[in-house]
Amino acid sequence: MTSTLKISHLTKRYESVEALRDVSLTLEPGMRMALLGHNGAGKSTMMKIILGLVPFDGGEVSVCGGAPGSAAARAQVAYLPENAAFHPALTGEEQIRHYLALRGEDAGRAGELLERVGLGHAKRRRIGTYSKGMRQRVGLAQTLIGRPRLLVLDEPTSGLDPVSRRDFYALLDGLAAEGASILLSSHALTEVEARTDRILILARGRLVAEGTLPSLRHEAALPVTLLVTPAAGAAEPLAAALPGAEPTADGRLRLDCTQADKLPLLARITAQGERVADLDVIPPSLEDIYTHFGHGEAA
Numbered sequence: 001m002t003s004t005l006k007i008s009h010l011t012k013r014y015e016s017v018e019a020l021r022d023v024s025l026t027l028e029p030g031m032r033m034a035l036l037g038h039n040g041a042g043k044s045t046m047m048k049i050i051l052g053l054v055p056f057d058g059g060e061v062s063v064c065g066g067a068p069g070s071a072a073a074r075a076q077v078a079y080l081p082e083n084a085a086f087h088p089a090l091t092g093e094e095q096i097r098h099y100l101a102l103r104g105e106d107a108g109r110a111g112e113l114l115e116r117v118g119l120g121h122a123k124r125r126r127i128g129t130y131s132k133g134m135r136q137r138v139g140l141a142q143t144l145i146g147r148p149r150l151l152v153l154d155e156p157t158s159g160l161d162p163v164s165r166r167d168f169y170a171l172l173d174g175l176a177a178e179g180a181s182i183l184l185s186s187h188a189l190t191e192v193e194a195r196t197d198r199i200l201i202l203a204r205g206r207l208v209a210e211g212t213l214p215s216l217r218h219e220a221a222l223p224v225t226l227l228v229t230p231a232a233g234a235a236e237p238l239a240a241a242l243p244g245a246e247p248t249a250d251g252r253l254r255l256d257c258t259q260a261d262k263l264p265l266l267a268r269i270t271a272q273g274e275r276v277a278d279l280d281v282i283p284p285s286l287e288d289i290y291t292h293f294g295h296g297e298a299a
C-alpha cells in the first residue's frame, strides 16, 4: 500500500523561529489524522509545506508519491482553509460550477457535489444568505472536486454548532471509508477524540506525541478516575472499605488509580456488593493527554 503522505525529519525555519524541527509522520489511505498544537506550534506551516506553498529547509516530504506542489501532488490534494471565502452574490451551484470549470471538469457535477455535502436544498440560493456551517459545506464540496486522495483541512469545524460539526465529521467518515486520507487541525479536543484514527501533537515545532488515542493514553500513563455511587445509607461503610476514596459534592466517592491498578481496584469495589449502586470509570480525556504532552500549553 502506498502512503498518501510521508514526512521524514522535516525542518523549517523562519529567520530566528524554528517552526518545525525533525517532524516525521505517515498518513495511509483512509486514515483520519488530527493535528493538535498550541497557537504557533507549527500546524499551518506543516500544512503549507504539504501543499507546496512554502519551501522547507531539511528532511523529505512525499505527497501522493510526488513532491509537494508538483502537478501530480496538486491534482490529488484538496485544501480547505479555516475561513474559506466565496462570492456572496453567487449561488452555491454557480460557485461550484465555476470551480469545476477551472479544474477542467464537467460543471454539471455541481449539483451532485452539493447534494453530497447536504446543500442540495439550498444550491440555488446566494452564498451571501448561507450560514457559516453552510459556507463550510461549500468549501468541503469544493475540496471534493477531482476526487482527492488527501484532504488537508485547517480547523474545518471552528465556529460550527454541534449538529453541523457532527454532520461535517460524518461526511469525512464517508470520504475516509472510500479511501481518502484526511489531515485536519483543530483546537476542539473533544470532537477529534471521537472522530479521528490518529492524533499528532506539535509543541514548539516538535512532534511530542503521535498515535491512536489508546496508545497515547497508555504512553501518558495518566491516572484513571473511578466514581462510585453508594447505595442508600451505605456511604459510610463503603468509604471505610475503600481507603483513599474522596467524597464528591454530589454524594459519590472518587478514587484515582494507575492503569495497572484499575482492575484490582474495580474488583475491590464490586466485592462490596449491594453497598454499590453504580460505578463510572473515567479514562483520561484527550485534553488531559494533550496537556501532558504539550506541557500545559493552551490548546
Ligand SMILES: Nc1ncnc2c1ncn2[C@@H]1O[C@H](COP(=O)(O)OP(=O)(O)OP(=O)(O)O)[C@@H](O)[C@H]1O
Binding pocket: 014, 015, 017, 018, 019, 037, 038, 039, 040, 041, 042, 043, 044, 045, 046
Ligand atoms: N511567514 C512567517 N515568517 C516568520 N515567522 C513565521 C511565519 N509564519 C509562521 N511563522 C512562525 O512560525 C511558528 C509556527 O507558526 P504556525 O502558523 O505554523 O503555527 P500554528 O500552529 O498554525 O498556529 P495557530 O494555531 O495560531 O494557527 C510561529 O512561531 C510563527 O510566528
